[in-house]
Amino acid sequence: NAGVTQTPKFQVLKTGQSMTLQCAQDMNHNSMYWYRQDPGMGLRLIYYSASEGTTDKGEVPNGYNVSRLNKREFSLRLESAAPSQTSVYFCASSEDSGTGPEKLFFGSGTQLSVL
Amino acid sequence: GQSLEQPSEVTAVEGAIVQINCTYQTSGFYGLSWYQQHDGGAPTFLSYNGLDGLEETGRFSSFLSRSDSYGYLLLQELQMKDSASYFCACDNYGQNFVFGPGTRLSVLP
Secondary structure, three states: OOOEEEEOOEEEEOOOOOEEEEEEEOOOOOEEEEEEEOOOOOEEEEEEEOOOOOOEEOOOOOOEEEEEOOOOEEEEEEOOOOHHHOEEEEEEEEOEOOOOEOOOEEOOOEEEEEO | OOEEEOOOEEEEEOOOOEEEEEEEEOOOEEEEEEEEEOOOOOOEEEEEEOOOEEEEEOOEEEEEEOOOOEEEEEEOOOOHHHOEEEEEEEEEOOOEEEEOOOEEEEEEO
């Protein structure tokens, strides 16, 4: 099992460019998440999807869009990249215990620089 | 909203015991998790407390007190490989997790 797979691992963009970060999980999890992590800081939730076909905003959704393409895949799109979006992006998934998620499985991250 | 507080840095020597505290303010608390992250790596799950009390997993234990909005991670028999950042995270209404700012643990020989 690969777990949670993110692509690309590294990306450099110019201000105003767009790109999509891809994420796929092979654990048959219902919930998927996108977090960003800035140096010396914790993870901040951008968007999450509790099930196929649903998405919800997290703490810092501005400037991002997401698509839950199917149960396996959850993509994050930057329509017009800004230097403030320079960060490490982590995708995660979780199984539903019945009372909610208890354990997050993370991808290896995407290091994004916006010049 | 939710906010979590934890110390920014902790230093200990190999073989020692260290406790990392986490206090939280939340309106939809279901449980408290702990994650470990080595430099350049992804966070990995350590433990989850859905109920008050102590959960033990090998050298690591985690504690939760809902009445005090407080939890801690206890690391015993510290090893050099335990040098990493540790994050507490609140289960938010059973829908997602809100993370604390992280505690950087340095283990000295």
